[in-house]
Amino acid sequence: MKKMNALLSSLLILASFTNCNSGEETQPEVPLEAVLVENIHAPNDVIDRTTGQVTEVRPFRYFSLEGNKLVESQGGDWDIGFKGITIIVNSGISGSGSARGTVVSGVFDEMDAVPATANLISDGPNGLAIPTGSGNGWYNYNFTSHVVSPIPGRVLLFKTNAGNYAKVEILSYYQNNPPLADVSGFSTPSAYYTFRYILQPNGSKEF
Amino acid sequence: MYRISLNKYNTIFWLLFLVGIEVIAQPGDHIYVKDKKGNPIPHAVIRIQKDSAFSVSQEGSFELPLQLDPEVWIEVTAMGYDPQLIKVKDLYARPILNLQEKIGQLGEVVVAATRTDRSVENLPMPVTIIGNEQIQETGGMRLSEVLREQTGLQVVNNHGSGLQMQGLSSDYILILLDGEPLIGRTAGNFDLDRISVSNIERIEVLRGPSSAIYGSEAMAGVINIVTKTSQQRFSATLESRYRTFNTVDMGAEVGFNKDDWSLYAYFNRFSTDGFDLNPEVIGKTQSPFTANTAQFKIGKKLNKWDFKLYSRFYDERSANVMEVRGGSERRLADLTGERLDLNLNPTIRFTPNEKWLLTLRSMSSVFETNTKMRFQENLELLDNQDFRQIYHRTEVQVDHQVAKNQLLTVGAGHLIESVSATRYDDNNRFDAGYLFLQHQWDPTEKWNIVSGVRGDLHSQYGGRISPKLSGMYAFNDKFSWQLSVGAGFKAPDFRQLLLNFNNASAGYYVFGATLVQDGIEQLQSQGLAQQILIDPAQFGTLKAETSTAINTGFRWKLSNDLLITGNFFQNFISNLIETAPVARLTSGQNAFSYFNVSSVITRGTEVDWTYRIADNLEVSVGYMYLDARDMDVLAKIDEGEIFKRDAQNRTRRVTRGEYGGLFNRSRHSGNVKVTYQEPFSGINASLRAIYRGRFGFGDINGNLILDDPSEYARGLTSWNLSINKTFNSGVMLEAGGFNLLNQINLFDPTNPGRLLFVGAKLPLHQLLKTTN
Numbered sequence: 001m002k003k004m005n006a007l008l009s010s011l012l013i014l015a016s017f018t019n020c021n022s023g024e025e026t027q028p029e030v031p032l033e034a035v036l037v038e039n040i041h042a043p044n045d046v047i048d049r050t051t052g053q054v055t056e057v058r059p060f061r062y063f064s065l066e067g068n069k070l071v072e073s074q075g076g077d078w079d080i081g082f083k084g085i086t087i088i089v090n091s092g093i094s095g096s097g098s099a100r101g102t103v104v105s106g107v108f109d110e111m112d113a114v115p116a117t118a119n120l121i122s123d124g125p126n127g128l129a130i131p132t133g134s135g136n137g138w139y140n141y142n143f144t145s146h147v148v149s150p151i152p153g154r155v156l157l158f159k160t161n162a163g164n165y166a167k168v169e170i171l172s173y174y175q176n177n178p179p180l181a182d183v184s185g186f187s188t189p190s191a192y193y194t195f196r197y198i199l200q201p202n203g204s205k206e207f
Numbered sequence: 208m209y210r211i212s213l214n215k216y217n218t219i220f221w222l223l224f225l226v227g228i229e230v231i232a233q234p235g236d237h238i239y240v241k242d243k244k245g246n247p248i249p250h251a252v253i254r255i256q257k258d259s260a261f262s263v264s265q266e267g268s269f270e271l272p273l274q275l276d277p278e279v280w281i282e283v284t285a286m287g288y289d290p291q292l293i294k295v296k297d298l299y300a301r302p303i304l305n306l307q308e309k310i311g312q313l314g315e316v317v318v319a320a321t322r323t324d325r326s327v328e329n330l331p332m333p334v335t336i337i338g339n340e341q342i343q344e345t346g347g348m349r350l351s352e353v354l355r356e357q358t359g360l361q362v363v364n365n366h367g368s369g370l371q372m373q374g375l376s377s378d379y380i381l382i383l384l385d386g387e388p389l390i391g392r393t394a395g396n397f398d399l400d401r402i403s404v405s406n407i408e409r410i411e412v413l414r415g416p417s418s419a420i421y422g423s424e425a426m427a428g429v430i431n432i433v434t435k436t437s438q439q440r441f442s443a444t445l446e447s448r449y450r451t452f453n454t455v456d457m458g459a460e461v462g463f464n465k466d467d468w469s470l471y472a473y474f475n476r477f478s479t480d481g482f483d484l485n486p487e488v489i490g491k492t493q494s495p496f497t498a499n500t501a502q503f504k505i506g507k508k509l510n511k512w513d514f515k516l517y518s519r520f521y522d523e524r525s526a527n528v529m530e531v532r533g534g535s536e537r538r539l540a541d542l543t544g545e546r547l548d549l550n551l552n553p554t555i556r557f558t559p560n561e562k563w564l565l566t567l568r569s570m571s572s573v574f575e576t577n578t579k580m581r582f583q584e585n586l587e588l589l590d591n592q593d594f595r596q597i598y599h600r601t602e603v604q605v606d607h608q609v610a611k612n613q614l615l616t617v618g619a620g621h622l623i624e625s626v627s628a629t630r631y632d633d634n635n636r637f638d639a640g641y642l643f644l645q646h647q648w649d650p651t652e653k654w655n656i657v658s659g660v661r662g663d664l665h666s667q668y669g670g671r672i673s674p675k676l677s678g679m680y681a682f683n684d685k686f687s688w689q690l691s692v693g694a695g696f697k698a699p700d701f702r703q704l705l706l707n708f709n710n711a712s713a714g715y716y717v718f719g720a721t722l723v724q725d726g727i728e729q730l731q732s733q734g735l736a737q738q739i740l741i742d743p744a745q746f747g748t749l750k751a752e753t754s755t756a757i758n759t760g761f762r763w764k765l766s767n768d769l770l771i772t773g774n775f776f777q778n779f780i781s782n783l784i785e786t787a788p789v790a791r792l793t794s795g796q797n798a799f800s801y802f803n804v805s806s807v808i809t810r811g812t813e814v815d816w817t818y819r820i821a822d823n824l825e826v827s828v829g830y831m832y833l834d835a836r837d838m839d840v841l842a843k844i845d846e847g848e849i850f851k852r853d854a855q856n857r858t859r860r861v862t863r864g865e866y867g868g869l870f871n872r873s874r875h876s877g878n879v880k881v882t883y884q885e886p887f888s889g890i891n892a893s894l895r896a897i898y899r900g901r902f903g904f905g906d907i908n909g910n911l912i913l914d915d916p917s918e919y920a921r922g923l924t925s926w927n928l929s930i931n932k933t934f935n936s937g938v939m940l941e942a943g944g945f946n947l948l949n950q951i952n953l954f955d956p957t958n959p960g961r962l963l964f965v966g967a968k969l970p971l972h973q974l975l976k977t978t979n
Contacts, residue, residue: 105848107850107858107859107860108857108858109857109858126737126738127737127738127791131791132796133788133791133792133796133797134796134797135788135797136788136791136797140906140909140911142905142906144905145905149906149908149909150852150856150909151850151909151910152850152851152852152858152859152908152909152910153848153849153850153858153860153910154858169857169858171852171855171856171857172856177855177856179854179856179917180852180856180907180908180909180917181907181908181915181917194856196857
């Protein structure tokens with residue numbers, strides 16, 4: 001099931017209206033819109049848990065931040081890809097593009113620029129731009145409840161193939177973005193990415 | 208010759224009471240000292256006027272000297288009882304003295320607190336006693352069921368039923384059996400269900416750090432389980448209880464005393480079908496298990512020498528089922544577990560004179576576990592884990608009465624500990640030596656000071672000095688204030704040092720601190736490690752966890768029948784050992800090891816109010832307030848580094864007010880207990896309401912801390928009732944229930960819901976005498 005909507009998050013409308021009212025008239029800024037992407041289904045390979053062997057390989061789901069759409073093949077113009085709990089960028093070992101990425105700490109709404117310290121890298125043999133493993137990148141994995149929870153306060157930063165910066169917050173790994181309290185690690189349909197992002201189309205690092 | 212059985216005394220007493228016959232005593236006749244139930248008190252001391260003091264006989268009786276002025280006062284004292292003053296002429300009128308037991312077990316003797324015999328009311332630190340009768344009244348079969356009813360103690364699930372004291376978990380509570388440490392912990396937790404209660408004489412609960420006399424583990428406090436010894440010439444008792452979930456508890460004990468020899472043997476068999484809180488998940492919440500406990504004690508007194516040999520044997524077998532998922536495939540596997548525990552504890556005591564006491568003792572223990580997992584369909588062995596721990600301690604202790612008001616204790620000991628386990632590396636022997644010194648001093652009538660220090664030298668983590676100072680000031684007979692300041696520590700355990708664990712299916716590794724260097728190097732050489740996350744200079748330097756604590760409180764005996772005790776505590780623990788990732792692997796998983804990372808503070812108050820409304824009716828109320836926080840989490844919140852998600856899963860910052868502290872701690876907990884003895888029918892009833900307030904069960908919103916209402920389990924009250932009657936033959940019958948309102952919380956797997964029980968106790972020695 002995939003469904004994509006572009007809509008203004010209510011918080012952002014509120015924030016930008018306040019800005020307009022109090023802002024100076026000489027700088028008419030067009031507020032950037034946060035895009036909500038829902039339910040990208042990206043199931044992982046099938047793995048036999050007793051042996052750790054992959055029994056069925058599944059493809060990544062490729063996504064273009066510039067076009068806000070899924071891209072069908074690895075050869076297309078995609079920026080990021082999803083499979084299971086892994087997120088890749090289109091460069092290095094993952095693709096022929098030039099996309100970069102990293103994970104930083106912070107609040108999505110408050111992050112008004114790419115931090116100077118952020119080091120956006122491509123996927124390399126020594127690790128992906130968005131690291132895997134519980135607590136390393138975008139998620140925590142609970143070994144007892146088997147719940148994958150996006151770490152609050154983690155913002156994913158990307159540079160697209162076109163050279164524009166985007167900030168992304170993964171909201172949920174479960175179908176229809178349920179509150180985490182309602183998620184069961186055993187029964188809630190998983191590998192359904194819901195995230196929101198803001199792309200700065202003018203090439204600057206400000207959002 | 209000890210010919211009179213307990214129940215005969217009861218009969219005589221009630222006869223007198225009911226019919227109101229006044230037996231007129233003559234000089235030279237026996238006067239009996241008894242408790243309120245009519246049982247003789249053989250350790251009472253009689254003082255006529257101020258000069259002469261003498262003990263009563265084995266039957267608790269004494270004779271008045273001839274030609275005594277009827278107006279003379281006689282003082283009767285006995286440890287554990289309120290003293291009584293009576294005129295000679297009143298004794299002539301009624302030759303039975305009934306002493307009132309001190310309220311709140313104040314008069315009980317405690318060994319654990321100072322390693323010498325002292326009564327609760329003379330100890331300048333918070334101590335409570337759970338007596339034999341109270342244990343009987345709860346109707347519990349395993350130690351967890353008795354301890355969970357005490358103010359300030361919680362039983363929480365963590366690889367079994369673990370104790371929590373002053374907000375600190377089982378890892379930091381030393382469990383002693385007759386003064387000697389019990390071993391065998393899983394992930395730091397001592398499973399209280401391993402201990403049967405029917406052979407327990409009393410339980411001493413000592414709060415606050417006691418590393419100054421016990422060393423490692425005694426950081427939150429100490430539980431000393433004192434088992435029964437044979438007191439009578441011959442005794443033999445059978446008892447049995449049956450309750451919900453087909454749980455059967457059967458016990459037998461035999462005691463024998465002759466020519467300063469004493470023998471005691473105990474056997475208990477416990478079996479249960481287990482219970483299941485979550486039937487949708489395959490497998491039971493508590494595995495069905497069968498446990499056998501045997502204990503044998505032999506003692507011989509020879510002039511100034513006292514020899515004892517205690518031994519205990521425990522064997523437990525459990526079985527359960529679980530589901531193993533491999534991709535979309537689901538297979539059932541049988542889980543079987545076995546635990547074995549053996550203790551041997553010889554003691555030699557030598558009392559050359561009344562000022563010196565020398566004790567030489569040792570404890571040798573073996574603890575073994577085995578767990579197996581097999582697929583049901585083909586019996587293929589999926590997992591087989593062995594664990595074997597050997598512990599040996601030898602200790603010498605010298606007590607010297609320096610002066611009438613000063614008692615000095617010096618001790619030295621050595622311990623060897625070793626472990627072999629499927630998941631552990633081979634290099635696994637610990638050696639440690641220690642020395643402790645304690646001075647008990649009553650400088651004036653009103654002051655009472657206990658100071659102590661212990662030095663530990665350990666082969667794995669070096670040296671450690673643990674001091675403790677406690678003092679009490681008695682403003683008057685009714686009110687005393689106490690203050691105790693001490694240090695505690697817990698040595699890194701075998702798991703934290705020697706674990707070598709690789710979860711093949713999930714692809715992560717855990718290395719003990721002494722193995723992490725080699726482990727990471729090996730992963731690197733295999734090309735599996737991608738990035739080292741922690742400076743290798745930090746590898747292998749695991750220090751002991753340490754605490755400093757203050758306990759201060761009061762005992763306020765408003766009358767002989769009304770007692771309020773209170774204790775305020777604060778524990779500050781640093782160098783807490785936790786796992787942290789050391790390397791990121793190419794598989795995307797991590798390798799972990801153990802580090803001294805965080806610091807925790809627990810503070811709160813414990814208050815108990817006990818009121819004896821009448822000789823046969825007592826009410827008590829207990830309450831604990833607890834605040835337990837991780838200091839590092841607080842620092843991160845202040846720096847704005849901890850976040851949470853709203854209902855739409857968007858991120859915002861966590862505020863200090865939202866932080867709920869450590870998981871699994873109830874801010875509020877308490878109990879109300881009523882015990883009643885119906886005088887005519889002889890039926891005893893005990894009703895208890897045990898409240899455990901809401902607690903955080905785990906992280907839901909992804910930030911790993913307790914900060915969201917959805918992360919709390921609701922508080923609940925367990926209503927427990929037991930009723931028993933002891934017949935003249937000594938036979939006791941009982942019935943009752945735990946958690947009568949069936950309050951269940953999925954997040955507390957130690958609580959099975961409503962349990963109903965019936966039981967009987969047959970004292971064979973009394974039955975034989977009655978028929979004679």
